[in-house]
Amino acid sequence: MAPEATPASPEPGGAGDTGGEQPRRHTMTAQQHAEYERLRRAAAVRHKGLRRAVASVLLLLALLLAPLAVVAAWVDDTVSDTDRYVETVAPLASDRAVRNVLIERLTDRVVANVDVEAVTEALSRQLQQAGAPPGVVEGAESLAGPLRSAVRGTVERIVTPVITSDAFEQAWRESNRLAHATVMSVLTGEGGGVVRAEGENVQLDVGVVVDRVRERLVDSGFDLAAAIPDSDRTITLFRAEELDRVQGALRLLDVVGVWVPVVTVLLAAAAVWTAPSHRLMLLITATGVGVMMALLLVALAVARRIYLDSVPPSTLPPDAASTIYDTFVRFLRDSTVTLLVVSVITALAAYLYGPGRLARAVRRTADRGSRAAGRALERSGARTGAMGRWLAGHRAWTTGVVIAAGVLALLLWNVPTVGSVALVVGLVLAVLVVLAVLAAAAGPVAGPEDRAATP
Structure with a gap:
């Protein structure tokens, strides 16, 4: 009678093989593979669902804190x-x-x-x-x-x-x-x-x-x-x-004025990072912040009306009372409008990077324009060569660096306004256009010397 096979049988890849060979890989049947794929998709769905739920909670907290953060920062800065x-x-x-x-x-x-x-x-x-x-x-x-x-x-x-x-x-x-x-x-x-x-x-x-x-x-x-x-x-x-x-309430705002804006920004960033689709969550976050800033502007207008109605003309004429209110809250209003503009620009940028029909049309138009300008530059003799080919090969990386530099400039700006935001956005777009034109003006590879000069 032949002996029964044991785990220590000297088969290649056997469990008892001590010859240093790799373990034998198990081959799944078609039914096992289908079950594996089903479980993997279910796990992915549950994972994405959990991420969406966490991101939604973080976003809700950030949006609720956004108006409070603006007011708290204004109180802290003014005091x-x-x-x-x-x-x-x-x-x-x-x-x-x-x-x-x-x-x-x-x-x-x-x-x-x-x-x-x-x-x-x-x-x-x-x-x-x-x-x-x-x-x-x-x-x-x-x-x-x-x-x-x-x-x-x-x-x-x-x-x-x-x-x-x-x-x-x-x-x-x-x-x-x-x-x-x-x-x-x-x-x-x-x-x-x-x-x-x-x-x-x-x-x-x-x-x-x-x-x-x-x-x-x-x-x-x-x-x-x-x-x-x-x-x-x-x-x-x-x-x-x-x-x-x-x-x-304002004493409390004065105490937490430094931390509420920081916590709000961190919550918004965590919501974008946690969501399965970062671009979509960035679009939703920017839109939500814009809506909250619009509501804050409405609240300031309502508060102005309540203030003017509470001041008898015998105490202070309406024109003087409105001037005092507008003067005192003008920096708060300016900050709110600035954040509203930033939110609109961020939401627009997030949309233009998406798969929408209008977004694709805008990107195609921009690509055609930059390529046409690059070819015109090349025909004039100003070929960018290796540098242009490097820019074309690292376009996503250079775009991210330019946008990050613009965001950093706004963060370091002492008191950003709508004008400063427009200036930074204009500079960012101008730099991106210049880089795209330089990339399109590279021309064909001239030879080994040109390839050796590539970074």
Whole structure:
């Protein structure tokens, strides 16, 4: 009887082979191969489904944090950067509506310290004691209105040059620079400054202006102006019944202002990296961020309307109130618009790299144009040779480097605006066009010397 085969049989590739030969490879049957492919596809589907789910969660978090990140970055930047803050409030000193409010309020306070009725009554008594006719005495008593108007006109002529002078604008800038805690007082209710929160009121401190007007009036002969009290150094901008709640939220934004933008960017990048289709997720992310920025602009417009409705005209004229709001939030609005533009450009770029019909048509048109320009350059004798062939062979790599350089430039830009974004995008497109033309102008291989010069 022949012995049974054992695992140690000296067959090539057998399990017990000790001769150093490779193990025998198992050959699957057609049924086993089909089952293997089915399991592999099912595992791939489950894997892609898990990646999509994780990417969707990351994207949702990034989109929810995007508006908060913009506001938090604005609060942190405005509070911490003195130059940025001074640049924010400086236009108020030269705005006509704000100047008119200051002139009117300061004139009212000066005239209020002039007792016109007492002057007319004293004049009437003097005339009566001197035996003047009753008509003259009554006429003196009726001088109160014209006298008050004359006093007001004179005071306004003195106050106006002070408010409209370049010296006032400089004083405004310097006072804001020295009192950099101003915006902190509005946003957190702590400290003091030119603009500060007092209870439910947000007030503008015009002490520097009051001092200058008081000195100018006294020098002009209005000794009563010296009696203007120091308590008349503020103008109420608006009342905010929910100011405490808003201040609490903004204190939190000030604390997390540095980290929320970073976390938002990391979440968005992780969503793109995790998704099975990076390009599609980049397109979705950019579109979502653009939508959130548009919603933030709508929210700013609604907040502006609510603010203007909350300010009585007796407290602040509508034109001055709108100027103050627009001036204070203009950098926030500019940042939001900039991010909206960046999102649109990113979504457009992601789409143009995709399989869409329009995207393919645009790419074909761009390729035809670059090839035509390259051939024209070659015919003129400016053949790029080995360098052009290297660029043609590494086009994807060079394109990625140029785009990454543009992104890095925007990240390092101190305060990017729509103009700076347009400049960087224009430069990136120009460089890509130049590289494509140079690649198309390579011409045929001239010989061994030309091949040896290839990087």
